[in-house]
Amino acid sequence: QVQLVESGGGLVQPGGSLRLSCAASGSGLSTAAMAWHRQAPGKQRELVGIIYDTGRTTYADPAKDRFTISRDKTKNMIYLQMNSLKPEDTAVYYCYSRVADGFVSWGQGTQVTVSS
Secondary structure (H helix, E strand, O other), X not given: OEEEEEEOOEEEOOOOOEEEEEEEEEOOHHXXXXXXXXXXXOOOOEXXXXXXXXXXXXXXXXXXXXXXXXXXXXXXXXXXXXXXOOHHHOEEEEEEEEOOOOOEEEOOOEEEEEOO
């Protein structure tokens, strides 16, 4: 079983940057696919991007060229660096993991608000 704890959310002005962190614990993390999702008020949860155990990343269109996911396997941490933030990036951001046997875990989420 995997536990995920996000941190780093907050209020940022449009055009600003923010880095979210996700601390993971449990078994199977070294081969797990990790991801960030987000959910804006009144909207469905959507994928931001994925980082695989190989380090390969894929991003949803809204995140391309602005967001970067990275991973430190030695610390069981994943990060989401967000640049050029826009008001429409306002959402609760969730960390996600899927281990090799298919078991999925979610963090509790961290609020990101982009506003002047």
